[in-house]
Amino acid sequence: MKLPKSMLLEMLKKMLEIRYFEEKVVDQYARGAVPGLAHLYIGEEAVAVGACMNLTEDDYITSTHRGHGHCIAKGGELKPMMAELFGKKTGYCKGKGGSMHIAAFDKGILGAMGIVGSGGPIAVGAALGIKKQNLDRVVICFFGDGASNEGATHEAMNFASLHKVPVIFVCENNLYGISVAQHRHQAIKDIAVRAAGYAMPGVIVDGMDVLAVYEEVKEAVKRAKSGKGPTLIECKTYRFRGHHEGDPNQGLRYRTKEEIADWRKRCPIESFKKKLLKEKIVKKREIDNIEEDVERRIEEALVYAMESPFPKPEEALEDLFA
């Protein structure tokens, strides 16, 4: 299938936004400017972007502790995201959530949950709400190989399939549950096989290929919106950096330099750029322009975050109840 050029460029732009945003976070974290934890998505950009390119602003996602990529892909704005990481009042959550808890309801981002596996039941609930209100919407539930071992994930899948609610389970199998390699945390190789236990389709896709992810999720969205229920899509991917920015040497305690280097060769952004150039869909200059534009906007987001005020201490007491 041939996608319009504008859409391909949008995919590239979104992946670059995620990459540059997070590279800026790496830099600021190293300088001690980011006051809390940051779990980076670098290397996995094709998953969030390929998936979310199928969604409109009315559709929903639930996200995880490694959530920057999901939020940017779903339309989260860079300035309030960066401000949130800096703990500023202008952040998406007024400085109360931080990196692990970004939500933007006007963009359909129902929130990033810091507890592994907790998003499944909530995503399914949102999908149930969609079904009950006869809305033409879907929910994408992002989760990882780690969360695939959590009981709540299985309760959610069973419930979703039983009631055929419009949810898509997008599993980012980055091969490690924090530091524990997949073969040491589950006996299966492909998480997609678990779909059979819930009578839903389970598919495996190259999570480093934005177009492949896009196509699989497109099918799943169609299926969900036509009342046929959920799909489990396992995206084989890899995080280039450590579990979080405090993970020494990008995780060399539990994985090899060679493994990291091999996956880096499959960088989803570089390979997508190569493909676009090779197929003469874009010119090098167009890519340069996009990169410059994204770089500039990340810089603006950083300045915005740094110049924004902190919340007043007593604001800690606000926002508990509606």
Next chain:
Amino acid sequence: MREITFREAVVEALDIAMERDPKIFLLGEDIGYYGGLFQATQGLMQKYGEDRVMDSPISESAILGAGIGSAIVGMHPVVEIMNIDFLPVCMDQLVNQAAKMRYMFGGRMKIPLVIRTTCGAGRGGAAHHAQATHAAFMHFPGIKIAVPGTPHDVKGMLFTAIEDENPVLFIEDKMMYNMKGEVPEGYYTVPFGKAAICHDGNDITIVATMRMVHKALTVANEMEKDGIGIEVIDPRTLCPLDKETIINSFKKTGKMIIVDEGNRIGNFGSEVASIIAEEAVEYIQAPILKVTAPHVPVPYSPALEKEFYIPNEEGIRKAVHKVLEYA
């Protein structure tokens, strides 16, 4: 006024609420065809259909998550966790998600979710079907906690819970389902955060919850004949807690007993005692006493459960006499 049971009051409130608001749906284990383990949803599935009264898999996390997610996107779910003992199964969804989401996302969302559950010993339910762990949830900011003590209050408070835009943990004392009381017809509300003074008195304040309110009232009525004035206060909600009514009563009596079926350590009464110590220390005339379950799981045998575990009138009388030694 007509009298109906606590159970009938629950069914009536759910029925009227569902008629008034098409966004309300019920979800829980055995609430549909079976009518609820305690028959507190009896007849509702037949009236409203399986889409609005949903039997769920035995999946407490999925039930809570379905409630949270659907509430966020515009529904008004009333979910049921059969026994409060099962809430730890979905503790993450309750205390990490439902309770915290609004706050951690900067107050930009509402979760109009009611979680009905039951508590209380006395049916031989033993350690996994009979606890009264309501106080544990007070520790988590972001959840309102209702503990109605009469058929009148359970109906009015259920309307209030359903109309609240926050997660409400609505706890029904299962030993009260057959209790009868005056209950108005139709729709009315009982506000949260407003304690009820169930018996007036000037000598001792007893703060009691759920079924314990009635045990305290029995003792208060007895002792009134001996010229001892006991003020019995039912807080009705643990969060928000009507500290003002409790403190004002204590300023009058200077003596406080809390009667609560929860385990002894971290009991609701511990919090009340702390409030008195912090905010009314100059009025304390006697030790503040708690009449609670002992600090063990609920035992099975009636010899242990009924005769010893559940706080009773005798325990309240003993506490009253002990406090009166300081008169």
